[in-house]
């Protein structure tokens with residue numbers, strides 16, 4: 001490639017990374033649900049770790065995205081890290097701001113902490129293969145970025161939206177509507193905030209250190225890039241040893257003294273190419289590298305240890321589960337049922353969900369009824385931050401399948417709306433003595449009125465009073481009855497999860513109640 005074309009690489013990278021950064025951010029900052037699931041799918045298909053997980057169970061646009069990233073890395077190295085990864089661009093923004101504050105700030109070659117990075121990567125792979133995503137959830141860049149936005153920036157947007165809505169309401173203008181705000185507990189909020197602080201600290205003090213010490217995508221791509229066809233190298237003949245390339249290398253991977261580049265650590269920012277006054281830093285293909293002894297790439301024999309450790313993230317077959325998870329649930333076991341989180345339709349089983357969800361919270365931010373909530377340890381320590389259906393806050397819309405369409409990791413697999421309407425994620429349980437009809441001798445039919453499949457019907461009880469009657473074969477576990485039930489502190493009707501999702505019987509509903517988008521206020 002000619003010199004002018006090479007120097008243009010940095011500008012192209014800058015524009016592409018900015019475009020992806022904005023697009024990915026918008027997915028998590030859309031409380032109005034204006035972005036279509038199809039568009040979301042195309043954008044998230046290029047996120048390495050979620051795509052790797054998803055391909056185990058589903059092939060589609062994600063598969064093409066994954067193949068593209070792998071081929072790109074085999075051809076040109078870790079371009080993903082510099083252009084497609086949102087945490088990568090976030091680090092670049094911090095580095096850029098730091099340079100604005102301290103104009104003399106320069107990078108310097110540092111040996112990459114390979115041993116620790118790959119040990120972490122191997123540990124993380126073993127955990128993931130064994131079915132625990134804990135480590136993956138803590139370090140995977142896309143999910144961490146998603147959580148930062150979903151739990152910190154999106155609530156701010158909603159507050160601003162609601163503030164504007166209230167002001168406009170005073171002037172009888174109602175085109176901006178109020179959006180319900182999810183309550184997030186401090187312990188759940190603490191993790192994205194701590195991660196954000198860590199990223200700012202690491203990139204401010206040592207450039208792209210996160211990419212070369214903690215990031216699982218970085219470790220995997222570092223291994224692949226060892227075999228890249230084109231590598232950034234220093235041409236000894238052209239190099240005048242000015243050290244300009246080392247000073248701008250945010251991955252600290254250029255040792256200008258020895259004229260070596262550690263390409264496995266190079267995140268493909270192309271700063272070095274642009275900074276070199278003598279065209280001494282070039283992209284060289286295998287042929288050129290083999291033909292010329294004056295092209296220098298880093299080749300530490302220590303790293304050969306990892307040569308055979310490209311471990312694909314593979315999940316063993318899912319364990320056989322019991323049909324329903326009723327263990328420990330007593331007759332009045334509302335609280336016990338709440339201790340067993342319900343996973344979204346399309347997630348097949350709790351085990352499938354837990355072993356693949358990277359807790360990116362894209363489903364949380366996209367769910368129009370806001371029934372999906374992040375949890376801390378509701379699924380256990382190995383299900384850290386994974387979302388559940390929270391019927392205290394809302395219910396799962398019978399006509400909606402958004403989360404099944406947008407989940408990038410395959411934790412929730414795509415299902416069309418007719419199929420989704422037959423997925424039974426849980427079954428209802430009715431506690432007569434807690435029901436308003438028996439307890440207060442008052443009429444109430446909230447649960448039956450809001451059940452979309454008529455799995456709950458009112459049957460004659462005493463005089464004019466009617467009592468709910470269940471047909472769990474029709475129940476989908478959507479939680480509409482539980483959410484509508486007015487009893488406190490326990491709900492008289494509530495959903496117990498199915499550890500393995502089942503199929504409900506198709507209801508004979510002639511005219512279903514329309515359920516508008518957004519949170520619906522029940523009459524209680």
Ligand code: SF4
Pocket residue numbers: 232245248249250251252253254261265266267268269270271272273
């Ligand atoms: S060697 Fe350093 S400066 Fe050059 S592209 Fe790689 S990370 Fe960027």
Ligand code: SF4
Pocket residue numbers: 356357358359360361362363364386387406407408409410411412
């Ligand atoms: S289930 Fe939700 S939080 Fe988990 S990976 Fe899928 S979209 Fe992200």
Ligand code: SF4
Pocket residue numbers: 344345366367368369370371372395396397400401402403404
């Ligand atoms: S299917 Fe249910 S849980 Fe999923 S996004 Fe729609 S309403 Fe939310």
